[in-house]
Amino acid sequence: MQQTPQKLFELFDQGTEILQAALRSSYLDAMLENAENVIDGRVAVEDGVPDKKTVEQLEKLYQEMHLKDAPAETIRQVLQLSFLKVIRKDAIQANHQMTPDTIGFLMAFLIEKISKLDRPSTIFDPAVGTGNLLTTIINQLQQASAEPIHGYGIDNDPAMLEVASASVALQGLDVDLFHQDAINALDIPECDLAVADLPIGYYPLDQNTKNYKTRAQKGHSYVHHLLIEQAMNYLRPGGFGVFLVPSNLFQTKEAQPFIQWMHSVGYLQGLINLPAELFANQNAQKAILLLQRHGGKSKQAGKVLLGEFPSFKKPQEFSAFMQEIDQWVQTNLN
Missing domain, CATH: 1.10.150.470 (DNA polymerase; domain 1)
Known part of the structure; x- marks a missing residue:
């Protein structure tokens, strides 16, 4: 039993x-x-x-x-x-906390919808942490098909990688983990899909960002900009990047060069705000960014997927929004 x-x-x-x-x-x-x-x-x-x-x-x-x-x-x-008990007992710092299931499942749902057109066999996460988001998405996709998925996870925190390593071993998942700074060159192949709950803030090692188009002209660069650029570098042509980002991603002083770079490598296919109720204040609200690398069968969606997931407390509205996403995929990505 x-x-x-x-x-x-x-x-x-x-x-x-x-x-x-x-x-x-x-x-x-x-x-x-x-x-x-x-x-x-x-x-x-x-x-x-x-x-x-x-x-x-x-x-x-x-x-x-x-x-x-x-x-x-x-x-x-x-x-x-x-791990939630570890956070409480050991007073783990905020940037070590894992992606909540509510967010992981929404990202997995979105990926499942776009993946029906071209199912990924390789997935990587450049900020894998404990592996909770990556394994949530792999498990969700494996439920729909028995075809194996190979995962890659990168993180510079050895303690978090130990948790990820134990997690993938116990789950019996085919995931390679790398202990390194993801801003440096990665030892992974081009993958079908990139996913990440991106760290927010500034990247302190300016010398490592010299070849990045998204680096700041003055001072430190945003680490989430750099990681999105790096992730797109390791996507196969036509592959999707699905990232958890600040809702104000396109409203900061660094937004213009970031947008220019983004259009040079891929298509902005969607930006969906997560339910406001998940965040203590409006400034902390996050969104799911959907980017598709140029090439392959990719094309710019006729209508970019924009909006906000309704409250979980309104199941009918939530269900209707999910159906809208389904319809958008069929109309814009086929």
């Missing part, structure tokens, strides 16, 4: 708490050790730690917990709940 995500989380979390006490570590380190034990099928012991009694306790718990037998999406949810 399959266990629910909540039941699996409770059992997995017990293992993390037991290990945190035994190892006297941060909650994150205990969670990662717990995940490694489940992946390896045994409790790792180093210099007598954890002790025999704790090992027996964990082995009994792992026999009760059927995490490796669960569907990939259930495993992703368990690890997401675990």
Whole structure:
């Protein structure tokens, strides 16, 4: 009998708490050790730690917990709940927090709609973090087709990549992870699709941006501009980039050169604001940007997809908006 995500989380979390006490570590380190034990099928012991009694306790718990037998999406949810507890217990800084499921599912929905025309077999995320967004999208696309998807994730934070590594291993997904600054040259092939919940702010290493068209003429450049440019560099002709960006992306002082660069490499196919209720204030609101690289079968949509997702509290309006997106894909991208 399959266990629910909540039941699996409770059992997995017990293992993390037991290990945190035994190892006297941060909650994150205990969670990662717990995940490694489940992946390896045994409790790792180093210099007598954890002790025999704790090992027996964990082995009994792992026999009760059927995490490796669960569907990939259930495993992703368990690890997401675990990381949310890590954030609370270890007071993780804001830029390490993961993309919420509400946003991940909206991005996955949009990608699923455009992918019906040309299903991606390779996907990459230049700001992969814990891997929550990338694996949400891969799982969503895999539900519609048994064809395997190969993923690539890049991040310069080793702790976040450890979480991503445990996540993809437990989910059994085919994802290569790279520990590096994504502004530098990437060791990945051209991919069918790029996705990212982009970090917002300034990129401090000006010498790394010399070859970027989106770099600022004075001072530091916006990191989200640079990462969008980099992502488009690694898309195959006609491939889509789907990015979570600030809603005011085209209203800043750096917007004009960014727009000029964007038109030189691809087509702006859509910019959809996320529901305002997801954000504490209007300035923090984000949108999903839909770019398509020139070439292949790509063409500028007759009508750019603009608007705002309705409130989740208005299911009829939300459903009608989803149907509008369906219609837009059929009319503008076919």
